[in-house]
Amino acid sequence: MYNETQLQQFVEQAKPYAKYGKVADYIPALRKADPNDLSIAIYAPDGTVVCAGDTQEKATLQSISKIIALAFVLMNRGEEEVFKKVGMEPTGDPFNSIAKLEEKQPPKPLNPMINAGALAVTHMIDGADVDERFHRLLTFVHRLAGDSAITYSKEVAQSEFETAFLNRSLCYFLKQHGIIDENVEPLMDLYTQQCAIEMNCIDLARIGLVFAMDGFDPIKKDPIMPPHIARICKTFMVTCGMYNASGEFAIKIGIPAKSGVSGGILAAVPGRFGIGIFGPSLDERGNSITGMKLLELLSKTYSLSIF
Numbered sequence: 001m002y003n004e005t006q007l008q009q010f011v012e013q014a015k016p017y018a019k020y021g022k023v024a025d026y027i028p029a030l031r032k033a034d035p036n037d038l039s040i041a042i043y044a045p046d047g048t049v050v051c052a053g054d055t056q057e058k059a060t061l062q063s064i065s066k067i068i069a070l071a072f073v074l075m076n077r078g079e080e081e082v083f084k085k086v087g088m089e090p091t092g093d094p095f096n097s098i099a100k101l102e103e104k105q106p107p108k109p110l111n112p113m114i115n116a117g118a119l120a121v122t123h124m125i126d127g128a129d130v131d132e133r134f135h136r137l138l139t140f141v142h143r144l145a146g147d148s149a150i151t152y153s154k155e156v157a158q159s160e161f162e163t164a165f166l167n168r169s170l171c172y173f174l175k176q177h178g179i180i181d182e183n184v185e186p187l188m189d190l191y192t193q194q195c196a197i198e199m200n201c202i203d204l205a206r207i208g209l210v211f212a213m214d215g216f217d218p219i220k221k222d223p224i225m226p227p228h229i230a231r232i233c234k235t236f237m238v239t240c241g242m243y244n245a246s247g248e249f250a251i252k253i254g255i256p257a258k259s260g261v262s263g264g265i266l267a268a269v270p271g272r273f274g275i276g277i278f279g280p281s282l283d284e285r286g287n288s289i290t291g292m293k294l295l296e297l298l299s300k301t302y303s304l305s306i307f
Contacts, residue, residue, distance in 0.1 A: 004051065014294040021290075023035050034053055042274070064264050069118065071215075091244065134194065150198070204276025204277070211233060237258050242258075243283075
């Protein structure tokens with residue numbers, strides 16, 4: 001099976017593709033990333049970790065946090081309540097689009113992976129204030145990753161908070177139609193902190209492993225989430241996890257995965273292992289161009305597609 005030499009070869013094969021993409025620049029703090037960085041970790045159920053690249057390089061989760069928040073809220077609020085506010089259907093529109101909200105009646109977000117849907121999900125995190133709500137989510141992340149040292153980047157959170165005009169617009173639209181009922185600024189504060197949770201690709205792969213094993217942490221023998229919730233999340237990863245490239249990704253690679261504009265990709269190969277990747281150079285749809293290439297090489301070499 002795969003080994004570090006093989007993974008390193010894949011990293012070298014994928015790296016040249018960085019020149020065809022660019023780092024996210026609409027969030028000022030993300031502009032500092034080196035587009036040529038690329039790291040990958042594969043976490044197996046027996047605790048074996050195989051990795052390549054600069055695995056200690058940390059990056060923020062950004063949209064990868066959406067799948068974690070969804071699992072957390074489903075556990076706390078239940079499917080019926082969550083899916084009253086958010087749909088289950090993929091969309092061909094960009095992740096930050098407001099268009100489908102206006103077209104759909106009643107106007108609820110199509111799924112929890114687009115920004116409007118993710119904001120509705122984050123709204124459902126319980127707690128007395130932003131600090132308590134964020135602490136509850138972060139504690140869940142600590143459990144998933146097996147690492148209580150994980151925190152968030154205040155600089156990235158602040159940068160996102162100050163420039164999140166479109167997300168505020170989505171919040172006001174959702175508030176107008178009763179999808180959310182809290183003040184917009186605290187919700188934006190919570191959401192930008194959530195997106196700024198920071199970790200390396202090994203932590204990310206460990207989280208991928210928990211999803212791969214239907215919510216069970218095989219390292220600590222800890223049933224973190226019910227299997228049906230892990231399966232719901234993996235289904236969204238397949239249908240909506242790679243923005244509006246999800247269909248093409250399913251055909252070419254066929255692994256449940258969620259990307260973020262920091263260049264991160266969380267992938268879960270059901271029953272086998274978790275994968276964490278960071279490669280900040282993005283394609284035009286907001287996915288890591290080098291990370292996608294890496295996963296394609298892995299999937300084809302080791303027949304990882306679930307289809």
